[in-house]
Amino acid sequence: MKRFVLLGMTALFLLSGCRQGGGKESESMQVTSDTAGGQSVQFNPQKDKYDPPATMTVAAAVNPEMTFKNGETLEDNVHTRWVKKRLGIDIRYLWTIPNQNHSFDTKLRLELAAGRPFPDVLPVRGEVVHELIDSGQFMEVGELFERYASTSWKKAMDTDPSVWFPYMRNGKKYAIPILDYEYSSDPVLWIREDWLNRLNLKAPETLDELTDVMNAFTNGDPDGNQTKDTYGLAVGFKNGMNSWMADANWIFGGFGSVPGQWNVGAGGRLEYGSVDPGAESALALLQKWMKEGYISREAEWFDEVRAAEQFASGKAGVVAGPIWMKYWPLGEMKARNKDAVISAYKIPSGPGGKIARRGSRLNNGAVLINKEMKHPELFFTYQNYLFDHYAQQSGEFKYGLAEGYDWVRTPEGQESTNPSDIPGGYVRVAAYTLTFDGARIPEAWNKNVVPEDVPIHEVLLSQAGASKKDMFRGGPTETMGLKGELLKKLEKETFIQIIYSRLPAAAFREFTRSWRQLGGEQITEEVNQWYDEVK
Structure with a gap:
């Protein structure tokens, strides 16, 4: 929403x-109608x-x-x-x-x-x-x-x-x-700039560097209250890995594909991002972050708003989300802590410099x-x-x-x-x-930007090529209607089980086999049939 x-x-x-x-307006039709009062x-x-x-x-x-x-x-x-x-x-x-x-x-x-x-x-x-x-x-x-x-x-x-x-x-x-x-929903990385400065850290440019920053934000008492009560990353898993705020789509993007949507593959066909082989590495990284305590154990039940509120309340140092987050919900932070400083940074790259993030429809x-x-x-x-x-x-x-x-x-x-x-x-x-x-005109988003927000826009647009839109825009295919909910449930449960170490990261491979056998392969064919007709 x-x-x-x-x-x-x-x-x-x-x-x-x-x-x-x-x-000039469209043609209007004049008709007479009786109201309740006659x-x-x-x-x-x-x-x-x-x-x-x-x-x-x-x-x-x-x-x-x-x-x-x-x-x-x-x-x-x-x-x-x-x-x-x-x-x-x-x-x-x-x-x-x-x-x-x-x-x-x-x-x-x-x-x-x-x-x-x-x-x-x-x-x-x-x-x-x-x-x-x-x-x-x-x-x-x-x-x-x-x-x-x-x-x-x-x-x-x-x-x-x-x-x-x-x-x-x-x-x-x-x-x-x-x-x-x-x-409107392409994410940047929001980071507590004052925490970086207090701990003498530089902003992360890679996922490895981000891991180091999150370690410091979790274990280095960045808020100075002498209590271990902060997390590296605010993220919510309740509504999947690819949502509209405080989600994890960009982490998967660092390994080659955006989950939960249909992306153009190397052969020009549409491929479902959640079964891309790189997703296994993304899940393994999230599993590591969860083990180390960089992510709250409650993230499984956090929706987008609740996860963002964790950051806004001063309990986490990093969150990913759209540029408008500066005003809501992150704007609430200033009312709680006038010394808090938040800055927008580019999405960090993964192995080989890979970067991908959800692109807005x-x-x-x-x-x-x-x-x-x-x-x-x-x-x-x-x-x-x-x-x-x-x-x-x-x-x-x-x-x-x-x-x-x-x-x-x-x-x-x-x-x-x-x-x-x-x-x-x-x-x-x-x-x-x-x-x-x-009422929104798509291309009007970047007009009349106030001067203080120009740097945020520059950060967003500097990675415009990393934005990947869901390329399937049709209605549900026949097999989606029959098997779609089952496959979504299988995906969500498997990913959560891996992140929380209830399953090893290698269980992702069995998931992909099951996904294809239970209808995913047929859905892929139907999606590409649609794509061939409209592209």
């Missing part, structure tokens, strides 16, 4: 603009505010990174009130659920099994989207997008037409991709539209406005989505996103939007 809180880097991930008119509403999705307000039902997860103030909730907050006032759309949540341990996906599956009605609009992340599409309860959206999406939204979507691939069935589109920024979920929704143009009215204004980095949303929440005008007349300047603290209002982050 993909899950970002931006302060000084608001221009990178949150800043947006108001462009009155927004250029009044007639004229729908003109490109021009009009709905009057009286028209209702659009949704369902959503309350994610861990969401914060609220002034007694607000996801159902009633500064954004939902703005939508009603500005656009005449009354967003009503049929239900919300705290999103822990994939509870949102579980809830959706239970709703599906029980045959209960879904809301008009359903934004989702993760594999559950395929079950929802295949349920037949959601409409084909390709023609709707062509008819109602604004020029700016269409242009952004044209950046990479393959973002549609996972949501297509028989050539038709059944979910609208939620666009994300380029490099340009989509971060998708929006499904219920077949029973009488006026799907309502959603386009909402999202068009965000693309035509919020994504343009000027005007109404120049500094953020809501004054007093994600930005403020100081008594001196200066605009600020500094939490200390905002009464009640900073709130990432973009998290309240139906598409998780408002």
